[in-house]
Amino acid sequence: MQVVQYPGQAEWAALQQRPAAGEARQVEERVRQIFDDVRQRxxxxxxxxxxxxxxxxxxxxxxxxxxxxAAVALVPAALQTAIRQAHANLWKFHLTQREEITKVETMPGVTCWRKSVxxxxxxxxxxxxxxxxxxxxxxxxxxxxxxxxxxxxxxxxxxxxxxxxxxxxxxxxxxxxxxxxxxxxxxxxxxxxxxxxxxxxxxxxxxxxxxxxxxxxxxxxxxxxxxxxxxGPSEVLVIADKTANPAFVAADLLSQAEHGPDSQVVLLTDSAELLPLVTAEVERQLAELPRREVATLALRESRAVLLRTPEEMLFFSNQYAPEHLILAVRNADEYAEGVTSAGSVFLGHLTPEAAGDYASGTNHTLPTGGYARNYSGVSLDSFVKKITFQRITAEGLLNVGPVVETMAEAEGLRAHARAVTLRLESLVGTGA
Ligand SMILES: NC(=O)c1ccc[n+]([C@@H]2O[C@H](COP(=O)([O-])OP(=O)(O)OC[C@H]3O[C@@H](n4cnc5c(N)ncnc54)[C@H](O)[C@@H]3O)[C@@H](O)[C@H]2O)c1
Ligand SMILES: N[C@H](CO)Cc1c[nH]c[nH+]1
Ligand SMILES: [Zn+2]
Structure with missing residues (x-):
């Protein structure tokens, strides 16, 4: 890991970059060519x-x-049981994301609602x-x-x-x-x-x-x-204070490094004592990994950064917008309040990111490459469209119609106004 102590402004900007970003153009070219080939052939x-x-x-x-x-028969019973448990936990968490349909009367006789389809x-x-x-x-x-x-x-x-x-x-x-x-x-x-x-x-x-x-x-x-x-390629940023366990932190960093050579792994700490303990642990644990070659490649681009304060660590993390953020600190709840950009957050020393990868119930399909600044991870919402509905009664038309007529005329959209006026006229003499 590249170790950086108290970075200055220029170094700070460089540390915010994902190193693999430079090759994006070549990848795009290749993908475009494959896409066109599939379309044709x-x-x-x-x-x-x-x-x-x-x-x-x-x-x-x-x-x-x-x-x-044939394949199902090959899966060991213990693994089948683990997958069923993970399925149940995911189902339970995602079920809470279902929305009730709420019908609202915005004016008497004007009812609006939204349904997920x-x-x-x-x-x-x-x-x-x-x-x-x-x-x-x-x-x-x-x-x-x-x-x-x-x-x-x-x-x-x-x-x-x-x-x-x-x-x-x-x-x-x-x-x-x-x-x-x-x-x-x-x-x-x-x-x-x-x-x-x-x-x-x-x-x-x-x-x-x-x-x-x-x-x-x-x-x-x-x-x-x-x-x-x-x-895209997995990322983890760990914020660790002096109470963090170096072995836990190292395992968390390696758990994303082992995904692929372009995984992004960052450690932030305000403890000069903890930093060398973590980097030594990373080296020790790396030697035991079956996928150490992949993880070694990822670690070449990874950084361990010593910063001065909790505020500075949070500021760095929010700017970087990691896919996963682990708060390996004494007061994780306080830190969590300050998180503005991250795909998924793991609080405290006993909450490994691996739990979210497999079985705690949250979704592990999360934004990478800084997209946690403006995207959420996959959820039930991702699979539905929210369609709005409305119904207007005669009373409702009398209430909302004049508002629409006035606004449509002001925008110069006469047909819009007429769609209301004609209906209002049809009510004359009906007692509505
Ligand atoms: N962000 C998330 O939510 C999340 C979740 C899980 C996994 N991941 C990431 O998903 C990635 C999985 O990657 P993977 O490679 O194991 O599997 P993959 O299925 O994403 O990619 C494999 C495919 O890549 C293509 N490919 C490989 N080299 C190529 C080349 N030179 N030119 C054109 N195509 C090429 C091949 O078609 C191959 O089938 C990892 O980076 C992992 O970190 C991210
Ligand atoms: N960490 C990955 C998301 O970046 C998800 C995953 C799948 N299996 C293990 N981990
Ligand atoms: Zn993972």
Missing amino acids: GDEALRHYAQELDGAALTELRVSPEEIT PVQRVGLYIPGGTAPLFSTLLMLGVPARLAGCPEVVLSTPPQKDGSVNPVILFTAQLLGITTIIKAGGAQGVAALAGGTASVPAVDKIFGPGNRYVTAAKQLAAQRGVAIDLPA
Whole structure:
């Protein structure tokens, strides 16, 4: 980790940058080319990229019911139980996000209300390049089911033997998802956006992924398909004071570093004593990780920054807007009050970010790359459209009609005014 003590203004600005940002242009170019290829050649292009990028020779692009049945039998009972528990916790938390319909009379006889209606066709992208993230399927499938989306299409990279990871298939079965496409990266997103012979087109694409996936979703958005949010390479920022446990903090930093070489990991502390203890722990724990090569690459770009005060640490964090913020401090509640930009916040020494990744109930599909400044993570809301409704009675028209007439005339929109006037005239003599 790069250690920086009491950074000056210029250093501060540099520390706020995500190091991988410079390569964005090349990634965009590549994604655009893949997108256009999928649009032109459809399934043939998907087979081509499965071979080139995932090393899989595919004939069928869709997972068959037999493949699902066979895969489910391979998932150990203990893992099935853990996934069911995580599913229950996610269901419980996301259920609280359902809104009651509230009808409001804004004037006597003028009633307005809003109803959530599910997005009809949703595409769930499940990462599978470096690790098959079946937990992400729970994060997207639970709110999709709770929202009542009628058509759910799942796309994920094939493994080298052409199969889909059995735990992903088990989780899909638990969620009742049967349309499963073997297509990863930009090609998977392009297929969901535009459809191919094997892949149904969707209205909105959900899910995290690497830089190719994130760039592809942004391209899909430019081409008229909605997306959830930019959820790219994982990030964690830990604010730790002198009460923090160095081993806990190191494990938290490594838990995001092991996701991928472009993960972003930042430690902020106001304790000069804690800082070297954490960096030493990171080195010690890193040596024990199966994915230490990936984590080592991520750590090259990571920073441990010594700052002066809690206020300074919070200011840095809010400017950086991390995907995950861990408050490993004595008074986490006080710090939490000052958080203005973060995807998800973890309070206190016993709340590891890994709990939110898997099972506590919150959603782990969260904004990265600074987008936590203006985006929320995935929730039930992401899967619904809020449609407004209104009904006006004769009494209501007498009340609101003149207001509309006056305003429409003032905007020079005579037809708007007439739509009201004609109706008001129709009431004359009716006793209304
Ligand atoms: N922000 C969030 O909410 C969140 C949640 C979970 C995971 N993540 C992140 O998702 C990412 C998953 O990445 P991953 O790589 O493991 O899986 P992935 O499924 O996102 O990407 C794999 C695909 O990338 C494509 N690809 C790889 N190299 C390419 C190249 N050179 N050119 C074109 N396409 C290429 C391939 O098609 C491959 O199938 C990680 O960075 C992880 O941190 C983020
Ligand atoms: N930390 C990831 C989000 O950035 C989510 C995840 C999935 N599996 C483990 N972690
Ligand atoms: Zn994680």
